[in-house]
Amino acid sequence: MSDTKVKVAVRVRPMNRREIELNTKCVVDMEDNQTVLHPPTSNGKGENR
Structure with missing residues (x-):
């Protein structure tokens, strides 16, 4: 395993x-x-709300 840090x-x-x-x-x-990432919810029009 690598010791590389990102x-x-x-x-x-x-x-x-x-x-x-x-x-x-x-x-x-x-x-x-x-x-902190919150999963987007789709509104059915291709945009996130």
Whole structure:
């Protein structure tokens, strides 16, 4: 097994006006130094809400 370590940088931007108006749900949360991913739910139109 390899001793290689990988560092990943994640930047979460604020939602824009369109995303807010569409009531889009955020699928990425930052809790201290931990990134939490929430599975997206489909609304049947190909967009995540």
